[in-house]
Amino acid sequence: MSVNFQKDGDNIVTLTLDMPGRSMNVLNEALTAPFMEAIAAIEADPAIAGVIITSGKADFVAGADIEKLFQITEAQTAFDLVQQFKGFLRRLELCGRPVVAALNGTALGGGLELALACHHRIAINNPKAKFGLPEVKLGLLPGGGGTQRLPRMIGIQGALQLMLEGKELRAEEALQQGIIQELASDREDLLAKAKAWCLANPKAKQPWDDKKFRWPGGDSRSPGNGQLWAIAPSMASAKTHGNYPAATNIMSCVFEGGIVDFDTGCEIESRYFVNCALSPVAKNMIGTLWFQLNAINKGKSRPEGIAPSKVSKVGILGAGMMGAGIAYASAKAGIQVVLLDNSLETAENGKDYSSKLLDKAIKRKQQTAEGKQALLDRIRPTVDFGDLASCDLIIEAVFEDREVKATVTRKTEALISADAVFASNTSTLPITGLAQASVRPENFIGLHFFSPVDKMPLVEIIVGRQTSQQTLARGFDYVQQIKKTPIVVHDSRGFYTSRVFGTYVMEGLKLLMEGQHPRAIEMAGLQAGMPVGPLAVHDEVSLSLSLHILQQTRKDFAEAGKPFAGHPADAGLEKMVTQLDRKGKKAGKGFYDYPENESKHLWPGLQQAFPLAATQLPQKDLIERLMFVQANEAAKCYEEQVVLTVADANIGSIFGWGFAPFQGGALQYINAYGVANFVRRANQLSEQFGSYFAPAAILVKMAEQGKHFE
Numbered sequence: 001m002s003v004n005f006q007k008d009g010d011n012i013v014t015l016t017l018d019m020p021g022r023s024m025n026v027l028n029e030a031l032t033a034p035f036m037e038a039i040a041a042i043e044a045d046p047a048i049a050g051v052i053i054t055s056g057k058a059d060f061v062a063g064a065d066i067e068k069l070f071q072i073t074e075a076q077t078a079f080d081l082v083q084q085f086k087g088f089l090r091r092l093e094l095c096g097r098p099v100v101a102a103l104n105g106t107a108l109g110g111g112l113e114l115a116l117a118c119h120h121r122i123a124i125n126n127p128k129a130k131f132g133l134p135e136v137k138l139g140l141l142p143g144g145g146g147t148q149r150l151p152r153m154i155g156i157q158g159a160l161q162l163m164l165e166g167k168e169l170r171a172e173e174a175l176q177q178g179i180i181q182e183l184a185s186d187r188e189d190l191l192a193k194a195k196a197w198c199l200a201n202p203k204a205k206q207p208w209d210d211k212k213f214r215w216p217g218g219d220s221r222s223p224g225n226g227q228l229w230a231i232a233p234s235m236a237s238a239k240t241h242g243n244y245p246a247a248t249n250i251m252s253c254v255f256e257g258g259i260v261d262f263d264t265g266c267e268i269e270s271r272y273f274v275n276c277a278l279s280p281v282a283k284n285m286i287g288t289l290w291f292q293l294n295a296i297n298k299g300k301s302r303p304e305g306i307a308p309s310k311v312s313k314v315g316i317l318g319a320g321m322m323g324a325g326i327a328y329a330s331a332k333a334g335i336q337v338v339l340l341d342n343s344l345e346t347a348e349n350g351k352d353y354s355s356k357l358l359d360k361a362i363k364r365k366q367q368t369a370e371g372k373q374a375l376l377d378r379i380r381p382t383v384d385f386g387d388l389a390s391c392d393l394i395i396e397a398v399f400e401d402r403e404v405k406a407t408v409t410r411k412t413e414a415l416i417s418a419d420a421v422f423a424s425n426t427s428t429l430p431i432t433g434l435a436q437a438s439v440r441p442e443n444f445i446g447l448h449f450f451s452p453v454d455k456m457p458l459v460e461i462i463v464g465r466q467t468s469q470q471t472l473a474r475g476f477d478y479v480q481q482i483k484k485t486p487i488v489v490h491d492s493r494g495f496y497t498s499r500v501f502g503t504y505v506m507e508g509l510k511l512l513m514e515g516q517h518p519r520a521i522e523m524a525g526l527q528a529g530m531p532v533g534p535l536a537v538h539d540e541v542s543l544s545l546s547l548h549i550l551q552q553t554r555k556d557f558a559e560a561g562k563p564f565a566g567h568p569a570d571a572g573l574e575k576m577v578t579q580l581d582r583k584g585k586k587a588g589k590g591f592y593d594y595p596e597n598e599s600k601h602l603w604p605g606l607q608q609a610f611p612l613a614a615t616q617l618p619q620k621d622l623i624e625r626l627m628f629v630q631a632n633e634a635a636k637c638y639e640e641q642v643v644l645t646v647a648d649a650n651i652g653s654i655f656g657w658g659f660a661p662f663q664g665g666a667l668q669y670i671n672a673y674g675v676a677n678f679v680r681r682a683n684q685l686s687e688q689f690g691s692y693f694a695p696a697a698i699l700v701k702m703a704e705q706g707k708h709f710e
Contacts, residue, residue, distance in 0.1 A: 018056030050198025061111030220258025319350025325453025508534025515613025529660025
């Protein structure tokens with residue numbers, strides 16, 4: 001049985017949720033059906049003095065059954081499903097006995113909503129456990145009464161912040177917020193405290209079921225919340241540009257629920273939940289950020305038949321921002337780190353990067369002084385290549401220069417063991433070419449991290465022409481060991497992420513060269529769902545770096561005797577850097593000016609350098625040009641087998657450069673647009689703005705066959 005029913009000598013019933021054959025409890029019929037039977041048994045037995053709900057798994061309840069929800073296409077079906085779930089939660093909190101949620105681990109989404117329906121919540125103080133309502137991250141809203149219970153429990157403002165951000169709290173944070181009432185040291189302490197509370201509170205009921213109930217901080221009509229409702233919707237709209245209906249629906253649930261009784265508020269929530277659940281946004285986000293992401297994390301792109309591996313010691317060549325970030329991520333995962341640079345001072349500075357990150361974590365109470373020291377003790381700064389000898393993985397993060405990389409490759413390989421893996425953190429230089437400096441190219445691979453490493457979740461694994469499957473598997477295992485998401489791509493110039501991301505920033509520059517207003521260009525990027533406009537992000541990446549890559553590419557093509565087509569915006573890039581000396585954010589001037597102690601602003605000289613056209617394009621055209629150029633290039637990468645799976649392409653686009661999450665990724669954007677419609681529109685853009693918009697051959701074929709990316 002999924003629900004184990006036990007009654008002790010004091011007539012306290014413990015319901016232990018433990019679904020057979022699953023590593024985590026999930027709220028589906030296999031769990032809720034026996035749960036409802038247990039509630040019925042409690043209601044029928046007047047001798048029962050209290051109820052404790054806990055889990056037989058490592059965590060409490062993971063949440064709702066996303067797979068079942070994803071398959072629903074009819075509004076009534078979705079409404080009935082969520083109302084049924086609310087119904088049994090309501091029976092639980094109105095059963096006439098004290099009910100305690102004994103949270104032995106993580107409770108997210110529907111799992112936390114189940115806990116909120118209990119009269120008291122106690123959690124083991126486990127630093128790995130998380131508590132929250134993160135449904136917004138999948139385009140949904142809490143549908144099990146979360147938008148009604150949480151505001152009535154901790155206040156409207158606090159509840160909105162948690163739900164709109166989808167924030168996941170540690171146990172101590174949840175205690176501070178008032179979501180959890182007590183902490184326990186272990187399972188025995190947890191159950192003992194739960195039982196004691198039941199015995200001490202025989203007439204417990206929810207605050208909102210008391211006639212004297214008053215909202216903490218006031219209901220929706222209170223003066224204290226008046227200012228919130230006056231500005232919150234406009235702030236959300238400015239942030240989301242209307243791309244995330246779940247955010248608006250969450251606010252509507254809380255506002256409307258704040259002027260009606262609890263049960264009416266729950267029905268209101270159900271109707272807004274249906275609106276979210278059936279929306280294209282939720283379907284896009286669930287398909288990619290749930291199913292495809294889970295497939296990647298379960299090893300979809302990892303070679304089969306190769307035993308799992310773990311890195312015990314990693315050597316990092318280069319202690320700059322990237323190398324320092326990789327060192328921190330590795331040490332955080334418990335790996336010994338050798339951080340090497342040309343000078344000990346530079347290497348020490350690289351280690352100090354970790355120290356500063358840890359100081360911030362201590363201030364947020366996410367780290368202790370002891371934990372900080374233990375992590376720092378795992379990082380050894382050095383200038384001696386001999387210290388790399390015992391490393392089983394080397395990650396080269398030196399300057400993007402082929403000769404510099406070749407030199408450190410040879411020096412390192414002369415010292416490390418024959419079976420050690422050598423990885424390059426290059427973002428653009430082909431791995432097969434870099435591996436020519438190696439005496440064992442089968443052990444050579446690309447591990448492309450993203451900046452800042454401590455925040456960015458993705459690592460792009462690049463397989464060179466001679467990279468072995470064993471090396472790929474070891475690289476994949478290391479990326480998961482440091483709690484990052486790996487995607488696997490085949491070697492090519494720019495690989496997948498840099499190649500497609502480059503189309504976004506270069507299209508922004510192309511629009512500027514055509515005379516489109518820079519503010520309109522930037523706004524189009526934001527309205528499309530990108531985190532930063534194309535001109536601003538180009539500044540952050542560095543215009544001088546883009547020019548260096550362009551020059552290196554031209555040189556490589558010339559040496560190979562191949563023609564180089566280039567991009568229509570190359571001339572604009574050269575003009576910005578060489579003629580105008582505008583090299584980007586690091587230099588303090590690019591498309592934007594970066595005055596000290598002031599916010600950045602678009603450089604006033606842009607309109608003189610790139611005069612405005614008499615006719616400005618509709619904003620819709622700007623948005624589609626920025627999105628189509630990325631999606632079409634992603635399709636070409638898939639066609640050329642640079643990226644091997646739809647999941648890697650979609651997750652890589654969202655996690656790698658921030659492709660609009662609500663679209664579900666670059667290839668899902670094409671699916672949602674309709675492949676045939678995309679091809680038709682791409683042809684129009686090609687005729688009007690340039691042949692590089694012409695649809696990828698694979699898209700033309702898919703349109704003819706009525707297929708889509710799966």
